[in-house]
Every structure is written in structure tokens, then in C-alpha cells.
Amino acid sequence: xxxxxxxxxxxxxxxxxxxxxxxxxxxxxxxxxxxxxxxxxxxxxxxxxxxxxxxxxxxxxxxxxxxxxxxxxxxxxxxxxxxxxxxxxxxxxxxxxxxxxxxxxxxxxxxxxxxxxxxxxxxxxxxxxxxxxxxxxxxxxxxxxxxxxxxxxxxxxxxxxxxxxxxxxxxxxxxxxxxxxxxxxxxxxxxxxxxxxxxxxxxxxxxxxxxxxxxxxxxxxxxxxxxxxxxxxxxxxxxxxxxxxxxxxxxxxxxxxxxxxxxxxxxxxxxxxxxxxxxxxxxxxxxxxxxxxxxxxxxxxxxxxxxxxxxxxxxxxx
Amino acid sequence: xxxxxxxxxxxxxxxxxxxxxxxxxxxxxxxxxxxxxxxxxxxxxxxxxxxxxxxxxxxxxxxxxxxxxxxxxxxxxxxxxxxxxxxxxxxxxxxxxxxxxxxxxxxxxxxxxxxxxxxxxxxxxxxxxxxxxxxxxxxxxxxxxxxxxxxxxxxxxxxxxxxxxxxxxxxxxxxxxxxxxxxxxxxxxxxxxxxxxxxxxxxxxxxxxxxxxxxxxxxxxxxxxxxxxxxxxxxxxxxxxxxxxxxxxxxxxxxxx
Ligand SMILES: Nc1ncnc2c1ncn2[C@@H]1O[C@H](COP(=O)(O)OP(=O)(O)OP(=O)(O)O)[C@@H](O)[C@H]1O
Ligand SMILES: [Mg+2]
Numbered sequence: 277x278x279x280x281x282x283x284x285x286x287x288x289x290x291x292x293x294x295x296x297x298x299x300x301x302x303x304x305x306x307x308x309x310x311x312x313x314x315x316x317x318x319x320x321x322x323x324x325x326x327x328x329x330x331x332x333x334x335x336x337x338x339x340x341x342x343x344x345x346x347x348x349x350x351x352x353x354x355x356x357x358x359x360x361x362x363x364x365x366x367x368x369x370x371x372x373x374x375x376x377x378x379x380x381x382x383x384x385x386x387x388x389x390x391x392x393x394x395x396x397x398x399x400x401x402x403x404x405x406x407x408x409x410x411x412x413x414x415x416x417x418x419x420x421x422x423x424x425x426x427x428x429x430x431x432x433x434x435x436x437x438x439x440x441x442x443x444x445x446x447x448x449x450x451x452x453x454x455x456x457x458x459x460x461x462x463x464x465x466x467x468x469x470x471x472x473x474x475x476x477x478x479x480x481x482x483x484x485x486x487x488x489x490x491x492x493x494x495x496x497x498x499x500x501x502x503x504x505x506x507x508x509x510x511x512x513x514x515x516x517x518x519x520x521x522x523x524x525x526x527x528x529x530x531x532x533x534x535x536x537x538x539x540x541x542x543x544x545x546x547x548x549x550x551x552x553x554x555x556x557x558x559x560x561x562x563x564x565x566x567x568x569x570x571x572x573x574x575x576x577x578x579x580x581x582x583x584x585x586x587x588x589x590x591x592x593x594x
Numbered sequence: 595x596x597x598x599x600x601x602x603x604x605x606x607x608x609x610x611x612x613x614x615x616x617x618x619x620x621x622x623x624x625x626x627x628x629x630x631x632x633x634x635x636x637x638x639x640x641x642x643x644x645x646x647x648x649x650x651x652x653x654x655x656x657x658x659x660x661x662x663x664x665x666x667x668x669x670x671x672x673x674x675x676x677x678x679x680x681x682x683x684x685x686x687x688x689x690x691x692x693x694x695x696x697x698x699x700x701x702x703x704x705x706x707x708x709x710x711x712x713x714x715x716x717x718x719x720x721x722x723x724x725x726x727x728x729x730x731x732x733x734x735x736x737x738x739x740x741x742x743x744x745x746x747x748x749x750x751x752x753x754x755x756x757x758x759x760x761x762x763x764x765x766x767x768x769x770x771x772x773x774x775x776x777x778x779x780x781x782x783x784x785x786x787x788x789x790x791x792x793x794x795x796x797x798x799x800x801x802x803x804x805x806x807x808x809x810x811x812x813x814x815x816x817x818x819x820x821x822x823x824x825x826x827x828x829x830x831x832x833x834x835x836x837x838x839x840x841x842x843x844x845x846x847x848x849x850x851x
Binding site for chain 1: 644681684
């Protein structure tokens with residue numbers, strides 16, 4: 277292996293960890309919604325897209341093709357992405373949170389797609405199918421590998437910070453309450469818990485992380501267009517990651533994200549070797565592979581690789 | 595304290611509760627009996643805010659509470675247990691109890707994250723209380739067991755435990771004795787009496803075990819076909835021909851003797 281090759285592998289690894297980390301954020305978000313509270317959000321793509329576009333619009337320089345020109349620092353873009361997704365999730369929550377979980381899934385699929393269609397068709401704001409380019413990458417002034425490494429470290433720092441916050445919340449009465457709502461909403465109501473309010477809260481918290489992931493993605497690939505917000509690579513993959521890693525377990529969510537992202541991106545290497553007549557079907561092949569893997573994992577580990585553990589929270593502390 | 599006026603509930607064409615009126619006096623242990631399908635549980639559901647009445651009015655200490663959601667009623671001091679146990683299956687028995695108390699600072703996300711001292715103090719109190727309740731119910735050994743793994747009778751006890759974790763003014767117990775072994779049943783009755791006397795909880799108890807009703811309840815309200823048939827002391831009710839009729843006409847074994 278010569279130096280150039282090694283360098284190439286190193287860059288690949290950096291990108292693997294960066295994107296894995298971004299997925300880990302989405303998984304943590306979905307874990308709050310589904311793992312803790314039992315909310316079936318099938319519209320992850322929509323919140324991801326909102327976050328991506330908001331951060332892109334806030335941070336890019338002026339352009340005749342799309343709304344923007346605010347040229348704000350990346351941190352503002354990301355915070356903006358979180359604030360806007362929070363508001364949108366709040367509105368969606370007010371509308372839908374009373375629905376039973378399967379209906380909530382259908383409603384959120386629809387809402388997610390509506391967001392994506394709006395973003396695709398409001399060309400004055402988003403430049404439609406051509407997307408928004410020249411989104412600034414933080415650490416852009418650094419030389420080639422260091423800017424990427426810097427961004428990777430930023431993503432990892434964000435993941436670690438949120439992991440600790442969410443784990444703390446999970447072990448607090450807040451997490452107990454969310455689990456109680458997931459387990460039995462009638463009993464939770466009879467115990468004086470305002471189930472709707474807390475569900476909306478969990479829905480917002482989870483969606484905010486999806487919006488943040490969208491924002492980070494936009495900065496990382498420096499471009500955002502409708503193709504980058506496909507439900508396949510957002511909603512579908514994130515669900516698989518959480519289920520494989522262990523729904524209800526924050527470490528499981530993170531593990532699932534890195535593991536499945538690695539497998540997903542290696543599967544591209546595999547499918548690129550397929551004979552030409554099969555190559556057009558490569559995408560389906562990859563989905564099939566993921567589905568198969570999901571089956572295998574669930575056969576062995578019903579609750580995911582790292583299943584939920586709740587008991588620790590109460591007894592060991594006197 | 596609690597008064598129900600002309601309460602009615604229809605499920606499609608079926609009138610489960612119909613023109614039902616009664617009062618529950620403060621500090622009483624009121625029995626609510628009647629054959630299967632008489633509408634007792636449905637009445638509880640409406641009082642506790644789990645179901646909206648089709649018509650009628652419910653007042654609690656003079657406040658109209660008709661159609662108020664269950665969680666608001668809890669904070670007014672109305673606690674109910676379920677005929678079919680409703681536990682938090684994937685949570686430990688201890689956690690099931692600890693979930694109940696109101697005003698937990700740790701249920702606020704910001705407090706949970708950033709004011710650990712306050713949260714921890716309240717948690718200690720709540721854990722202490724929960725352990726006492728478990729001791730009382732003789733479930734201490736099961737504190738760490740998942741509630742979903744409990745037996746039917748143990749789940750009934752856990753229902754009761756949840757009621758004890760709240761600080762209610764009135765407790766609506768829906769067949770607390772069903773599936774509970776006789777020794778424990780005696781303790782349970784003792785406990786209800788004690789809570790009534792020492793903590794001035796008011797109780798309304800649905801029960802098919804007439805011995806328990808006879809021991810605890812004064813007055814006893816008899817429901818049949820959705821409305822109140824009669825009410826009075828157990829002695830009076832027991833000898834009422836209409837009551838016997840209602841039980842014999844229904845599919846319930848008459849335990850009245
Ligand atoms: N959710 C519901 N939908 C339709 N019908 C219902 C519903 N709940 C209760 N009913 C009907 O209403 C009637 C009264 O039921 P309820 O549960 O109140 O009886 P109950 O007095 O508690 O009887 P039991 O002693 O057997 O518990 C029954 O005929 C029942 O079939
Ligand atoms: Mg009943």
C-alpha cells in the first residue's frame with residue numbers, strides 16, 4: 277500500500293465516521309420518540325430536510341437562485357435548523373399526537389413528504405431540483421485532510437454531548453415518565469400525567485436532533501438538493517439502525533448508526549462490482565441486503581444488539 | 595363530596611349507564627355493587643375522566659368535573675384503579691410506583707438535566723414512600739421484577755399500590771379483591787379502613803365479594819342495568835327483593851345470603 281492509497285483510506289474512514297456520527301444523532305432522536313415514548317415517526321426525512329435547508333439558507337452568501345445571503349456563521353445555521361425544526365415538530369405534534377401509533381406513522385410519512393415537496397417546489401427559496409450549493413464547511417480555512425478531520429471531531433463532540441444529555445434525561449423521572457406513557461397510556465393518565473403534552477415534548481426533542489443532523493449534512497457535503505433528503509437514506513436507514521442497535525438504549529442507537537452506516541457504504545463497494553446488467557438494480561440489492569441483515573439480527577437479538585435496560589435507574593442508588 | 599346526576603353513557607345503541615344518580619359522602623367507604631354488566635366500571639370511567647358521559651353531570655366538592663381529562667382529575671384528588679390491571683409492563687414494580695406521585699421536578703426536562711440536587715431529593719422521598727407501599731403490600735421481594743411478569747393477583751396489588759402513592763382525596767377501587775388470596779384480602783380491608791380513618795381518604799369500591807363489602811362499606815349502592823336500583827346499609831340492601839332479583843336475573847352467582 278503506497279502513501280496515496282493509505283491517505284485515500286484515511287479520508288474514507290474520516291467520512292465514514294463523520295456520516296456515521298450524523299446518523300447517530302438521528303438515531304438518538306428517533307430513540308427519544310420511539311424507544312422511550314413509543315411515537316412512530318416515519319417522517320424523519322422531512323425534519324432532516326428542514327434542518328438542512330434552514331442551515332443552508334442561513335449560512336450561504338447571497339445568490340440570485342435561492343433565498344439566503346445571510347452569510348451567518350455555521351453555528352447560527354445549526355442552531356437555526358434546530359429552532360425551526362422544533363417549531364415545525366411542535367405544530368405537527370399538536371395536529372397528530374393524539375393518533376394511535378400506526379396512524380401516527382402514516383400521518384408522519386405524509387407530512388414528511390409534504391415538507392420535502394414544498395422544499396423541492398418553492399424554487400424561489402430553495403432553487404428547486406438544482407439545490408443550494410456553496411454551503412460553507414466549518415474549518416474551511418484548514419488544509420485538506422484537517423478540515424475534514426476537524427468537522428469529524430465536531431460531529432463526534434456533538435454526538436457525545438447529546439448522548440450524555442439524553443442518557444441523563446432517560447434515567448431521570450422524565451425518562452421514566454416517557455417510558456410509562458409508552459407502556460400504558462391509560463395508567464399514565466390515571467396517574468395524573470398529561471400524556472399529550474409529554475408526547476409532543478418527546479416528539480419535539482427527537483425531531484430537533486433530526487434537524488440538526490440535516491444541518492450538519494448540508495455543511496458536510498456543501499450542497500443540499502432534493503436527492504440528499506430521500507426517505508430511503510434517512511427514514512428507512514435510521515429506523516433499521518435503531519432497531520438493530522437496540523431501541524430504548526442510547527448506546528444501542530449510536531452503535532446501530534455506525535454499524536449500519538458502515539455496512540451500507542460497503543454494500544456500495546459490493547454492488548459497484550456487479551455485472552453491468554445488474555448494476556441498475558444495485559439500489560434494490562442494497563435494500564434487500566439490509567432487510568436480510570435486519571432479519572438475522574432480530575432472530576438472534578430480539579431487542580437489538582444492546583437492548584433496553586431500565587432497572588438500573590432506581591434500585592442501585594440509595 | 596362527589597355527586598353524579600342523571601349520568602348516561604351509550605355505546606352505539608347500548609345504554610351501558612342510564613339516568614344514574616348518587617352521592618358519595620366525604621370520609622365514607624361507599625360500596626358499588628351490581629350484577630355483571632350493570633355499568634359500574636363504565637360509571638367509574640366517566641367519573642375518573644377516562645370516558646366522556648353521553649349526558650349528565652358530575653361534581654366534585656362543588657366543582658363541575660364532567661368530561662374533564664383524567665390527568666386533571668388526578669390533581670384534584672381523584673384516583674382510580676382498574677378492574678383489568680393496567681401496569682407499566684416493561685418497568686420494574688418499584689418504578690411503577692415511583693411514576694405516580696404528582697409534582698416531580700424531574701419530570702421537567704430542564705430540571706432533569708440541570709438541577710440534579712432538587713430532583714434527587716424528591717426522588718429519595720418518592721423511593722422511600724414506594725418501598726413502604728411495597729412493604730405494606732408484601733411485594734418487597736418483587737421490587738426489581740418487571741411488572742409485566744407479575745401474577746394476576748400481584749398486578750391487582752400493584753394497582754392498589756399506585757393508588758397509595760398518590761395523595762388522593764377519593765379513591766375509586768374497581769374490584770380490588772379479585773384474584774387476591776384470602777389472607778391478603780383481609781389485610782387489604784384493614785388497609786382500606788386505616789387509610790380511611792387515619793388519612794381520611796374517601797373510598798368508593800366496586801366489589802363482587804359481599805363479605806368484603808359487608809365489612810367495609812356504608813352505604814352500599816346497587817346498580818342494575820345502568821342505573822341505581824337502591825342504596826342503603828348492607829343489611830337493608832341484602833334483604834331487598836329487587837336486589838336479589840337483579841342478581842338472579844343477571845348471569846352473576848348470587849353471593850347474597
Ligand atoms: N367500551 C365499550 N364499548 C362497548 N360496550 C361497552 C364498553 N364498555 C362497556 N360496555 C358495555 O356496557 C355494559 C356495562 O359494562 P361495565 O363494564 O360498566 O359493567 P360492570 O358493571 O363493570 O360489570 P362487571 O361486574 O362484570 O365488571 C356492558 O354491557 C358492556 O358490554
Ligand atoms: Mg366492571
